[in-house]
Amino acid sequence: MSEASTMTDQIRVLVAKPGLDGHDRGAKIVARALRDAGMEVIYTGIRQTPDMIAEAALQEDVHVVALSVLSGAHMELFPRVVAACVERGITPENTLFLGGGIIPDEDAAALQDAGFSAVFGPGAHTGDIAEYVREHVPELDRS
Amino acid sequence: MTTETTATPNTQPNPRLSGRLAELEERLLDGDRRALARVLSWVESGDQRGREMLRALYPRSGRARTIGLTGSPGAGKSTVTNELAKAFRKRGQSVGIVAIDPSSPYTMGAILGDRVRMTELYSDSDVFIRSLASRGALGGLSAATQDIVHVLDAYGKDVILIETVGAGQDEVDIAGAAQTTILVNTPNMGDEVQTLKAGIMEIADVLAVNKSDLPGANRMVSALKALLSLNPDRGWDPPVVRIVATQGEGIDKLAEACDSHFAELQASGKLQSAELDRARQQITSLARANVLNQLHTESGEEHLARLANDVASRVSDPHTAAAAWLAGS
Ligand code: B12
Ligand SMILES: Nc1nc2c(ncn2[C@@H]2O[C@H](COP(=O)(O)OP(=O)(O)O)[C@@H](O)[C@H]2O)c(=O)[nH]1
Numbered sequence: 001m002s003e004a005s006t007m008t009d010q011i012r013v014l015v016a017k018p019g020l021d022g023h024d025r026g027a028k029i030v031a032r033a034l035r036d037a038g039m040e041v042i043y044t045g046i047r048q049t050p051d052m053i054a055e056a057a058l059q060e061d062v063h064v065v066a067l068s069v070l071s072g073a074h075m076e077l078f079p080r081v082v083a084a085c086v087e088r089g090i091t092p093e094n095t096l097f098l099g100g101g102i103i104p105d106e107d108a109a110a111l112q113d114a115g116f117s118a119v120f121g122p123g124a125h126t127g128d129i130a131e132y133v134r135e136h137v138p139e140l141d142r143s
Numbered sequence: 144m145t146t147e148t149t150a151t152p153n154t155q156p157n158p159r160l161s162g163r164l165a166e167l168e169e170r171l172l173d174g175d176r177r178a179l180a181r182v183l184s185w186v187e188s189g190d191q192r193g194r195e196m197l198r199a200l201y202p203r204s205g206r207a208r209t210i211g212l213t214g215s216p217g218a219g220k221s222t223v224t225n226e227l228a229k230a231f232r233k234r235g236q237s238v239g240i241v242a243i244d245p246s247s248p249y250t251m252g253a254i255l256g257d258r259v260r261m262t263e264l265y266s267d268s269d270v271f272i273r274s275l276a277s278r279g280a281l282g283g284l285s286a287a288t289q290d291i292v293h294v295l296d297a298y299g300k301d302v303i304l305i306e307t308v309g310a311g312q313d314e315v316d317i318a319g320a321a322q323t324t325i326l327v328n329t330p331n332m333g334d335e336v337q338t339l340k341a342g343i344m345e346i347a348d349v350l351a352v353n354k355s356d357l358p359g360a361n362r363m364v365s366a367l368k369a370l371l372s373l374n375p376d377r378g379w380d381p382p383v384v385r386i387v388a389t390q391g392e393g394i395d396k397l398a399e400a401c402d403s404h405f406a407e408l409q410a411s412g413k414l415q416s417a418e419l420d421r422a423r424q425q426i427t428s429l430a431r432a433n434v435l436n437q438l439h440t441e442s443g444e445e446h447l448a449r450l451a452n453d454v455a456s457r458v459s460d461p462h463t464a465a466a467a468w469l470a471g472s
């Protein structure tokens with residue numbers, strides 16, 4: 001593989017925690033796992049508003065917006081993040097939206113309707129998450 | 144180069160861009176942040192479209208002030224960058240930030256965490272932050288940093304702050320990349336001061352003693368001043384500024400120290416000569432990379448394998464072989 005192609009193929013991921021939820025262990029583990037899978041992970045820390053997350057996604061031109069919430073506020077927060085992103089031209093067509101945390105199955109289905117490509121819960125294998133990202137990023141419209 | 148072309152860099156018409164790129168350039172110059180973000184990605188990854196955009200935008204660059212921040216990991220570079228950005232915004236200047244963290248040499252992956260300290264800047268549309276991974280660039284200063292800075296400059300940023308991985312060689316690299324270099328120190332660096340090698344002290348234009356809320360700040364200031372007194376005279380005495388970045392203390396002083404340094408660069412003519420040095424440095428490193436890329440093609444590798452055989456079996460010698468490889472025969 002030539003150096004140029006590795007660089008162009010570099011996947012950039014934003015890992016963010018919206019809302020007041022302080023459970024950041026899962027987000028950090030996912031961030032590290034994606035880094036170890038060769039991706040560039042921009043970590044913004046806890047207590048982010050949907051606008052802050054969307055703004056970071058815009059400036060960093062990421063392929064993936066990965067959100068983590070364990071507090072139960074995901075149904076309120078996740079769709080608001082997508083809305084703030086769409087306002088800035090960051091849509092599920094050009095960016096992969098992933099969610100994770102304590103998320104019941106019925107909520108996961110509703111989140112997929114809201115633009116989330118996939119949702120991962122407790123016990124998810126980080127290898128599967130990285131694999132999912134690698135498989136679906138090439139399908140995005142990055143023109 | 145004639146002085147006339149240096150003095151009027153903007154009279155040349157932009158090289159023509161094709162439809163889609165021309166539209167993107169127009170959006171970027173119109174202040175569209177998403178267009179800027181995409182162009183930065185192309186430029187960073189060495190994409191052909193990035194090269195074309197850079198060629199079109201480059202004549203518009205050269206107006207921004209550039210300030211580099213370096214220092215050990217954890218010294219507070221990101222926190223200081225955040226505070227400096229606020230200080231320049233208070234003066235009405237727009238700010239671009241390039242924050243570099245290391246890539247893993249094994250996986251090429253990276254965690255870019257500098258933004259954690261800059262979240263209060265997100266709501267200000269006149270601040271644009273871009274995180275960069277070093278992507279294996281020697282010295283830790285991402286190879287694409289200069290190009291990213293050129294684009295932010297052409298976009299119209301008044302001040303560009305460059306935060307680099309604080310380790311080893313990149314401290315010297317960043318001195319080449321920015322007009323003013325701030326070295327961020329802390330009181331609890333202890334014995335590290337001893338290892339602040341002459342090279343680092345010589346490239347620092349402004350020294351900050353951050354975390355001055357912790358004990359030992361005064362001692363650190365004295366230690367740095369003592370080290371500075373050993374520097375050869377270069378017409379500029381780097382000021383040592385005590386700051387507490389987490390409380391915004393001393394930041395105005397730090398910004399003023401940067402202003403004084405910039406004024407000195409202008410007055411002494413060093414601003415121009417440093418710009419020439421930067422240009423020369425970027426040309427040579429790009430040329431070097433180009434030559435290597437041209438050599439490491441498939442046929443080049445085959446040629447290399449044959450030459451290695453010849454050298455190992457004493458049919459040829461290394462110098463003759465290297466010349467043959469370069470000549471492609
Ligand atoms: C550890 C823990 C804590 C620690 C958190 C430490 C930290 N810095 O993270 C502490 C003790 C501080 C804590 C505090 C609280 N906690 Co707590 N905590 C837990 C616990 C036991 C484990 C969470 C954990 O770290 N798991 C390990 C990580 C690796 O797993 P994970 O986060 O689930 O992540 C995995 C997947 O979900 C997924 N994933 C997660 N995020 C993402 C993101 C993306 C993009 C992707 C792709 C995947 C993904 O991948 C990960 C790897 O498999 C859970 C119970 C549980 N079993 O989950 C309760 C739990 C989350 N806590 C709970 C509560 C209520 C609290 C408190 C409010 C308690 C209180 N009354 O004070 C406080 C609130 C703290 C705050 N500021 O928000 C509740 C939440 C209830 C709810 N959702 O309705 C839980 C579910 C316990 C329960 N059954 O009641 N907690
Ligand atoms: N006590 C104290 N801590 C600080 C100060 N500035 C930064 N820090 C802390 O130092 C740590 C590292 O800061 P960061 O800006 O990320 O450092 P960097 O690695 O050099 O970019 C963080 O926990 C900061 O909150 C300061 O002035 N005083």
Ligand SMILES: [Mg+2]
Nearest residue numbers: 220221257306
């Ligand atoms: Mg930092």
